[in-house]
Amino acid sequence: MSLLDVKNLKVAYGGIVAVRGIDLEVAAGELVALIGANGAGKTTTLKALAGMLRPSGGSVHYDGASITHEPTHRLVRRGIALVPEGRGVFARLTVEENLGMGAYIRNDRQEVRADLERIYALFPRLKERRAQTAGTLSGGEQQMVAIGRAMMSRPKLLLLDEPSMGLAPLMVQKIFEVIASISAQGVTILLVEQNARLALQAAARGYVMESGAITLTDAASTLLESEQVRQAYLGE
Amino acid sequence: MDAKAKVGIVLIAVVLAVLPFVLAHVGTAWVRITNLAILFCLLSLGLNIVVGFAGLLDLGYIAFYAVGAYCYALLASPHFGLHLPFWIILPIGAGVACLFGVLLGAPTLKLRGDYLAIVTLGFGEIVRVFLNNLSRPVNITNGPQGVTLIDPFKLDGFSFSKSETLLGLTFSGPIKYYYLLLLVLLVVIVINVRLQDSRVGRAWVAIREDETAAQAMGINTRNVKLLAFAMGASFGGIAGGMFAAMQGFISPESFVLVESIMVLAMVVLGGMGNIWGVIAGAVLLSFVPEILRYTVEPLQKAAFGRLIIEPEVIRMLLFGLALVLMMLFRPAGLFPSKTRRREFAAAEQQHVG
Numbered sequence: 001m002s003l004l005d006v007k008n009l010k011v012a013y014g015g016i017v018a019v020r021g022i023d024l025e026v027a028a029g030e031l032v033a034l035i036g037a038n039g040a041g042k043t044t045t046l047k048a049l050a051g052m053l054r055p056s057g058g059s060v061h062y063d064g065a066s067i068t069h070e071p072t073h074r075l076v077r078r079g080i081a082l083v084p085e086g087r088g089v090f091a092r093l094t095v096e097e098n099l100g101m102g103a104y105i106r107n108d109r110q111e112v113r114a115d116l117e118r119i120y121a122l123f124p125r126l127k128e129r130r131a132q133t134a135g136t137l138s139g140g141e142q143q144m145v146a147i148g149r150a151m152m153s154r155p156k157l158l159l160l161d162e163p164s165m166g167l168a169p170l171m172v173q174k175i176f177e178v179i180a181s182i183s184a185q186g187v188t189i190l191l192v193e194q195n196a197r198l199a200l201q202a203a204a205r206g207y208v209m210e211s212g213a214i215t216l217t218d219a220a221s222t223l224l225e226s227e228q229v230r231q232a233y234l235g236e
Numbered sequence: 237m238d239a240k241a242k243v244g245i246v247l248i249a250v251v252l253a254v255l256p257f258v259l260a261h262v263g264t265a266w267v268r269i270t271n272l273a274i275l276f277c278l279l280s281l282g283l284n285i286v287v288g289f290a291g292l293l294d295l296g297y298i299a300f301y302a303v304g305a306y307c308y309a310l311l312a313s314p315h316f317g318l319h320l321p322f323w324i325i326l327p328i329g330a331g332v333a334c335l336f337g338v339l340l341g342a343p344t345l346k347l348r349g350d351y352l353a354i355v356t357l358g359f360g361e362i363v364r365v366f367l368n369n370l371s372r373p374v375n376i377t378n379g380p381q382g383v384t385l386i387d388p389f390k391l392d393g394f395s396f397s398k399s400e401t402l403l404g405l406t407f408s409g410p411i412k413y414y415y416l417l418l419l420v421l422l423v424v425i426v427i428n429v430r431l432q433d434s435r436v437g438r439a440w441v442a443i444r445e446d447e448t449a450a451q452a453m454g455i456n457t458r459n460v461k462l463l464a465f466a467m468g469a470s471f472g473g474i475a476g477g478m479f480a481a482m483q484g485f486i487s488p489e490s491f492v493l494v495e496s497i498m499v500l501a502m503v504v505l506g507g508m509g510n511i512w513g514v515i516a517g518a519v520l521l522s523f524v525p526e527i528l529r530y531t532v533e534p535l536q537k538a539a540f541g542r543l544i545i546e547p548e549v550i551r552m553l554l555f556g557l558a559l560v561l562m563m564l565f566r567p568a569g570l571f572p573s574k575t576r577r578r579e580f581a582a583a584e585q586q587h588v589g
Contacts, residue, residue: 052451076454084452090445092575101442104435105454133578153454 003028003063003157003188004049010057011041011048018044020212021058026157026190031183033191033199033220035233036209042192043085045209046161049190050082051075062157077105081155085162087146091135095126098134098145102152112152119148122178140171147178157188164195176202196233200224208233252418256411266526267410271482273522274417275475280502280518281424281511282471287500288509288573289437290464291444293353295496296340296360300469302367302491303336304329304476309383309486310376322389326477333473334466336363341465345458348447360496367488382487389416389481396481413482420478424471428511431467440464441575505562507569508576516570525551 006024010017019041026032036042047053049060051072060068067075072082081102090098099119103112120127123144129137134145143163150158163179164172176198183189183202193199200206200220208216208229216228223229259266283297307329311320340359344352371379388397388409396416397409431437439460442450451457480486498521506517532547562569568576 050452052448071456072451073454073456076452082452084448088446088449088452090442090449092445092578093441101438101450101453104438104442150452 002026003030004190005061006049006058007061008058009045009048009055009060011044011053012056013044017056018212019048022209022212022214024207024214026188028156028188029183029186030205031179031189031191031203033193033196033203033206034209035193035196035199035206037233038194040209041212042209043161044212046082046159046190046192050080050159052082076153076155079154079156080159081150081153081157082159083146083150083161083163085165087139087142089134089137089142089145089149092133094131094133095137095145096130098149099126099152102149105153115152115154119151122151122181123148138171140167140175143167143171143175144178147175147182151182151187155187157190158182160189160191162192162194164193164198172198196229197224200229256414257405260406260408260411264408264410267408267414269523269526271410271413271417273519274414274421275479275482276499276502276522277421277515277518278417278424278475278478279472279499280506280514281428282468282475283499284468284503284509284511284514285428285431285440285471286464286468287503288514289432289440289444290461291440292461292464293349293356294465294468295353295357295493295500296363297356297468297472297499298491298493298496299340299360299363300333300336300472301476301479301495302363302488303333303469304473305480305486305490306367306377306383306476307332307473308477308480309386312387312481313383314385315378315383319387321391322387322477322481323391326474329477330470330473333476334470337465337467337469338462340469341462345461357493357496360491360493364488364491364493367491377488380488382485382489383480384485386480386484386486388484389413397484410482413478417478420474424474425511425515432511436460436463445575504569507572509573510569510571510576513569513571513573520570524554528554 002025004024004026006022008021008023009019010021011019022045024034024045034042034045044053048055051067051070051074055068058068059066062078062080067078070078090101093101096116099116103115106112120130125141126144126148129141134142137145147160147163160179163175167175172195179189179191180202191199191203200223203220206218206220206223207214208223216223216226218226224234256267256270259270279297279301282300283294286292286294286297308322308325310316311318311325311328312322340356344355347355367377368380370377377383388395390396396412399406399408401407439450439455442453442455443457443460447457502517502521503514504517505521506515507513528551529547532550533543536543536545
C-alpha cells in the first residue's frame, strides 16, 4: 500500500483553478518526481499536500489516514516535512539555530543532538559554517540548510520544492547526490522540479504536469526515453 | 553564577532599596516619576513580547493599559460604588486585557508589517473613543471626565496611600508603591526571561523570522501568535491597574496614540527583543524628559536671565536629535538582541560587497 495516495485533488486560488483533479501515488521508500513547466501547478500541489493550501476537492491519504484538511503543524508531527520553494531559511539565525528549529516538534534532546551530527556528516560544509547566519550563505548552502532542517524533524515523507532552482550546476549536482543518499536511507521523497532530466535520473517514477493536470506518468527511465517528454522538457 | 555577578546583583539590590529615600530627599515628585518609569518598564516588557519576540508591530498597545486601568477604576471607586480588593481586580484586569489581546489578534492573524501596524493603531483609537463615549445612554466610563477617587491598594489595615514611620524611616505612599512596583517588575522580568528560553520563545523567533518556514517546522503559528498578543496584553492590563490605583484618577486622555508610540520608542531605543535593553530604554525615556523639565528653566534663567526656549520645545528638539543620532550610530538600539545585531551587521556586509 502506498504511503501517500492523492485522489482527484483540486486546488483553487479564489476563482482560479490551479490544480484540476490529479491522482498521484507515492509508495513507502520511493523517490517520485513531479515535473512540468512553470505555472503547471506543481508547487500548488505540494503546498496542498503540506497543508498550506486548502484543497477545494478530492482527497489525500497518508499512512492509511485522511489528511485532506489537516493543518501543516499537525502534518509535521505525522512525519511530513516540506522544503519550501526558495528555501525559506531563517536568514538571521545561524546554521545551527536553523537546524535546531527543524527539531521543534521533538523533545528527545540527545537524539536531536545525534541527528544534528548526522546532518553535518551529510553536509560537511554546514558544519564549517554552523555559527554563520543563514542569510550570508550561498544559494546552494542555503538549500543544504533547508534540506537539513527538514530532515531534523525525522520525516517519513519529504516534499522537496525545486531544490535546484537558481543554483550553480556543480551545486545542483551536489544537492541531487544528497537527495539520492537521503532516499537510500529509506525516506520517501516527492520531488518537484523544473530540471526534468536531473529529476527523472534521480527518481524511480515520474509524473508530468501540464496546466493543472497530470498528462503522463510512468517509470522515470521510460519518461526519459519518451518522445513527448524529450521534446517538451529535455529540450531535444 | 560567578562571584562577580553575585556582587553586582547585591549592589543593584542595595541601590534600588535605598533609591526612593534618596529621591524623597530631593522631592517626592521624583519618587512618583520613578514609579511611572517602572510602570513604563512593565509596559515596554509587555510590548516587547509582541514586537520584540514575535515581531508583530503593535501601535495600539496602550489600549490594553487603558483596559486594565478602567477595570480597576470601575471596580474600586465610588463610580459604581464597588470597592473590591486589589488582589481580585488586578487578575480580572489582566484577564480582560488578555481577552482584548485575543480580540485584536484573531482578526489580524494574516496581517503583518505595515498592515498590522495600521489595524492595531485603529484598535487603540477605537478603545479610546469608546472610553470617551461610553457615558451615554448608560454611564459606564464617565466619558471625558474620567473616573475619580479610585481606591489605593489596601490590605487589611495597610494602605498604600498613607505615610507610615518605621524604624525612623518615613514610608510615604509613593515609596510603598515603589517597592510594590519593583516586586511586580521583578516577577515580570523573570517571566520574560523564562519565556525567551522556552519552546514558545523559540516559536516566536521562528515566526518573526519567517512565518511560512515556521509553519513548516510544525509550529502552530495561529495559536503562538495569539499567545503573544494575549501575554503582552495581560502585562499591559496589570500595569494599567497599578497606574489607576497610584494616580487615583484616570481619563481617556492618558491613553492616547502618543503613549503607544512612546512605549514602542522605549522598546526600539533600548533594543527590540533584549529584555535588559528594553528596560534601559524605558528608564531613559521616562527620566530624561523629567530631568530636562527641572533643569532647562533654571539653566536658561542663570545664563540669559530669562526663559528663551520653553522646556517642552527643547524636549522635542532633543528627541529629534536623539532619533537622528540613533539612526546613524546605533540603528539596532542601545543594547540590541543577538539577532538584531546580526541583521544590521549583515546589511553592512552586503553594502561593502
